[in-house]
Amino acid sequence: MRRLLAALLLPSLAAGALTACDDAEEARSAMTVRVLVRDINIRPEGVECAGTGPYTHFHNRSPFQVIDPDGRTLAEGALPSGTSVATFKEDLEVTRVPTYCEFAVPVTVADRSAYRLVVDGHPPIALTPNDSEGPALVAVVPS
Amino acid sequence: MTRGYAARLAAVTLALAVALSTAACSGDEPPARPEPVAGGAAALPGPAPANLALRQPPSGLPGAPAVTGTLTDGSPVAFADLWAERPVVLVFFSSWCTVCAERQNALSELARTHRDKVVFVGVAVEDTTQDLQQYLREHRVEYPVVVDDDGIISQSYAVREPPGVVMIAKGGTLLRGWPGGVDAPALDGKLRELVLAS
Numbered sequence: 056m057r058r059l060l061a062a063l064l065l066p067s068l069a070a071g072a073l074t075a076c077d078d079a080e081e082a083r084s085a086m087t088v089r090v091l092v093r094d095i096n097i098r099p100e101g102v103e104c105a106g107t108g109p110y111t112h113f114h115n116r117s118p119f120q121v122i123d124p125d126g127r128t129l130a131e132g133a134l135p136s137g138t139s140v141a142t143f144k145e146d147l148e149v150t151r152v153p154t155y156c157e158f159a160v161p162v163t164v165a166d167r168s169a170y171r172l173v174v175d176g177h178p179p180i181a182l183t184p185n186d187s188e189g190p191a192l193v194a195v196v197p198s
Numbered sequence: 199m200t201r202g203y204a205a206r207l208a209a210v211t212l213a214l215a216v217a218l219s220t221a222a223c224s225g226d227e228p229p230a231r232p233e234p235v236a237g238g239a240a241a242l243p244g245p246a247p248a249n250l251a252l253r254q255p256p257s258g259l260p261g262a263p264a265v266t267g268t269l270t271d272g273s274p275v276a277f278a279d280l281w282a283e284r285p286v287v288l289v290f291f292s293s294w295c296t297v298c299a300e301r302q303n304a305l306s307e308l309a310r311t312h313r314d315k316v317v318f319v320g321v322a323v324e325d326t327t328q329d330l331q332q333y334l335r336e337h338r339v340e341y342p343v344v345v346d347d348d349g350i351i352s353q354s355y356a357v358r359e360p361p362g363v364v365m366i367a368k369g370g371t372l373l374r375g376w377p378g379g380v381d382a383p384a385l386d387g388k389l390r391e392l393v394l395a396s
Contacts, residue, residue, distance in 0.1 A: 094358075102297075105294075105359045106359075114292070136296055151377075
């Protein structure tokens with residue numbers, strides 16, 4: 056009876072141990088994906104925005120995936136609205152100024168040598184680790 | 199009562215119940231009609247009122263781009279046909295645009311207030327059919343809506359992202375545009391100032 060129990064339980068225990076090892080290898084880190092869409096559109100600064108011109112797929116609720124160099128999905132979700140940021144530091148003394156549209160979305164991803172961002176099925180964009188304002192993966196389009 | 203008799207009685211009762219329920223379900227009531235597509239041709243206005251009093255547009259203003267488009271139900275529409283009879287307000291929006299959603303109920307109500315005198319036309323950009331229909335029902339949008347999938351209409355009116363509003367006089371004079379949109383009270387004020395004479 057003991058042999059039978061051992062025969063039945065050992066494979067399960069071994070599988071569990073292997074899974075635990077996998078989990079340990081796949082430690083995940085919380086960070087923010089930040090994308091600056093340099094569309095230079097005239098908007099007030101600090102308002103909700105979406106990408107314009109060739110970047111209209113960057114908008115609230117756009118599906119995205121963070122993928123690794125092999126194309127495996129590490130995180131996915133939907134973009135929030137962007138926020139307009141002034142293109143120039145000078146005070147132009149008008150309410151509507153040339154702006155970019157910046158998106159920031161929190162993700163939790165496994166450690167990889169490189170990351171890319173896919174937005175609404177468009178070609179992947181390279182993400183660069185940047186810790187200047189907390190752990191982040193950043194991209195600028197066009198780069 | 200024998201077991202065979204009881205079984206026959208039960209079968210007859212069951213058959214009678216089925217027959218009655220079938221008759222009740224297939225009565226004279228007409229089958230439910232599918233809900234019309236919001237923003238389609240059914241939302242186009244009828245003839246303009248005969249006594250429609252309008253202000254003359256200022257001279258020297260440019261003409262609005264006389265583009266054509268397709269409504270949510272696939273019907274074609276020409277903007278010039280709409281402004282031939284009355285002023286037009288174009289409302290550029292998307293279902294994912296939160297500013298659009300915040301202002302939409304009041305804009306829908308304003309369109310109802312000026313129904314027949316001014317035709318509001320929604321221009322949906324970068325949207326999906328399902329999300330768009332849900333948005334139109336949720337915000338009681340009862341005016342026609344053009345689906346601008348290729349962005350040509352938005353480009354024609356220099357609207358780079360939603361929201362945006364454009365006011366056009368009867369005859370096609372481009373009166374005013376609001377990149378970034380405008381709320382209903384401000385739009386109503388401009389309609390009364392620039393378009394409606396009474």
